[in-house]
Amino acid sequence: MSASRRSGTTDELGPEEPEPGGAELLAALLDGMDAALCAFDADGVVTHWNREAERILGWSAAEAVGRQGFAGWAVRTADAEEVEARLLSAMEAHGRQVHEFALLTKDGGRVLVRTQSAAVRGGDGKPSGVYCAFSEVHAQIDLERSIALSEALFENASWGVVLVDADLRPAVVNEHAARSLGMGRSALLGRPLGELLGQGVEELESALSHVLAEGAPPAPAEMWVSVRATESGEPERRCWRSGFLRLASPLAEEPVPLGVAWLFLDVTEAKQTEQEAAQLRFRSQQLHRAARAAGECEDPTEAATVQLDFALAGFADHALIDLVAGEGGPPVRLVRAAATPAGAPGPCLPVAKAGLPVRYLDGHPAPQCVDRVGSVRASAGTAPPERAREWAAARQWPEDSVHALCTVLRSRGRTLGVVTFLRGASRTQFERADAAYAESVSARVAASLDLAQVRGG
Numbered sequence: 001m002s003a004s005r006r007s008g009t010t011d012e013l014g015p016e017e018p019e020p021g022g023a024e025l026l027a028a029l030l031d032g033m034d035a036a037l038c039a040f041d042a043d044g045v046v047t048h049w050n051r052e053a054e055r056i057l058g059w060s061a062a063e064a065v066g067r068q069g070f071a072g073w074a075v076r077t078a079d080a081e082e083v084e085a086r087l088l089s090a091m092e093a094h095g096r097q098v099h100e101f102a103l104l105t106k107d108g109g110r111v112l113v114r115t116q117s118a119a120v121r122g123g124d125g126k127p128s129g130v131y132c133a134f135s136e137v138h139a140q141i142d143l144e145r146s147i148a149l150s151e152a153l154f155e156n157a158s159w160g161v162v163l164v165d166a167d168l169r170p171a172v173v174n175e176h177a178a179r180s181l182g183m184g185r186s187a188l189l190g191r192p193l194g195e196l197l198g199q200g201v202e203e204l205e206s207a208l209s210h211v212l213a214e215g216a217p218p219a220p221a222e223m224w225v226s227v228r229a230t231e232s233g234e235p236e237r238r239c240w241r242s243g244f245l246r247l248a249s250p251l252a253e254e255p256v257p258l259g260v261a262w263l264f265l266d267v268t269e270a271k272q273t274e275q276e277a278a279q280l281r282f283r284s285q286q287l288h289r290a291a292r293a294a295g296e297c298e299d300p301t302e303a304a305t306v307q308l309d310f311a312l313a314g315f316a317d318h319a320l321i322d323l324v325a326g327e328g329g330p331p332v333r334l335v336r337a338a339a340t341p342a343g344a345p346g347p348c349l350p351v352a353k354a355g356l357p358v359r360y361l362d363g364h365p366a367p368q369c370v371d372r373v374g375s376v377r378a379s380a381g382t383a384p385p386e387r388a389r390e391w392a393a394a395r396q397w398p399e400d401s402v403h404a405l406c407t408v409l410r411s412r413g414r415t416l417g418v419v420t421f422l423r424g425a426s427r428t429q430f431e432r433a434d435a436a437y438a439e440s441v442s443a444r445v446a447a448s449l450d451l452a453q454v455r456g457g
Contacts, residue, residue: 115134
């Protein structure tokens with residue numbers, strides 16, 4: 001069935017023959033369009049009706065072509081005059097006109113459509129009819145919403161959005177992501193992720209490759225990364241809660257991967273707060289366990305070393321106890337009383353040094369701690385391994401020590417000595433929160449050592 005009705009003009013020679021196959025070609029073109037198309041002559045009679053119009057309203061071309069307007073079949077009778085006036089007004093207007101109104105389907109349903117209509121002009125330039133393209137409004141609204149959502153994500157979203165191509169390079173970056181990565185949006189495009197991130201880039205690339213091959217994971221993933229481009233020049237460690245979506249072309253019959261949408265939210269502060277809370281709970285539990293274990297020790301010195309053994313878990317690699325010799329006046333002399341093994345992890349045990357003072361260099365953190373009656377932190381920083389070993393040896397510490405924290409041992413107003421906690425290169429530097437915990441441990445150790453001195457006296 002053709003999507004149009006054939007019409008011709010007559011003259012003294014008889015009916016004009018149409019061009020061979022012209023009507024069929026026109027019908028095929030109209031039926032192949034994705035939009036619903038119809039046309040009216042100057043009197044408002046339907047002359048064309050394609051398959052998309054049939055799909056939307058249910059009326060076939062045979063049922064639609066030849067009808068006078070939409071009255072009585074495609075629109076309500078009460079609306080027919082207004083709808084016809086709107087459509088035919090395009091013959092007198094310049095350009096296209098856009099309208100929205102309700103049409104009726106063959107089964108009696110109601111469909112809201114958006115139409116674009118324009119005049120069809122004859123060879124003399126005068127209007128000879130109107131063509132009309134229409135589509136369901138909800139489809140247009142869905143498209144507009146998709147476009148609006150896409151623009152909002154890349155302009156106003158409060159989380160990072162990065163579209164990564166199949167080569168794992170950023171193809172589109174929103175403003176929030178650009179700020180998080182420390183570079184301009186255009187400067188990020190096409191660059192390898194390894195140039196943008198340090199720590200965590202392997203995990204991120206692995207996740208993106210998995211999404212390209214297998215699809216999106218069922219839940220977001222929290223990734224710790226270090227951003228290379230920072231104002232200080234030092235990589236900044238951040239925790240990004242990341243979600244991934246595989247993008248495929250909707251135009252291909254088989255899914256063709258276009259890349260991955262990577263959405264991330266910075267949750268560093270929340271994760272740090274969570275970690276600090278967990279750390280506080282663990283340390284509080286360790287202090288409680290240490291107190292119970294020390295209470296079962298008959299020897300006060302053993303109780304002091306037990307306290308340190310519990311404190312070391314998750315806190316430090318080594319611990320040393322130095323006691324003040326003599327009256328403690330300047331210069332301060334410290335005698336090694338207990339220490340953990342230097343080569344491998346183990347319990348803190350008493351050390352037999354025959355009361356000989358440790359030969360600490362001037363400015364050593366341990367004597368400083370006694371002089372200040374407070375905590376002193378020291379670190380080799382990012383020195384090469386060989387320099388770090390020299391740094392530790394010069395301070396009479398195990399050679400794998402990189403970070404140190406000295407806290408004073410005080411009991412009943414007297415300074416008894418100093419306890420030194422040491423960490424290796426795999427751990428971070430001691431911070432203020434660590435000093436507070438170390439002081440709590442030192443107070444318990446000092447109480448046990450003071451009791452040992454009283455009994456010894």
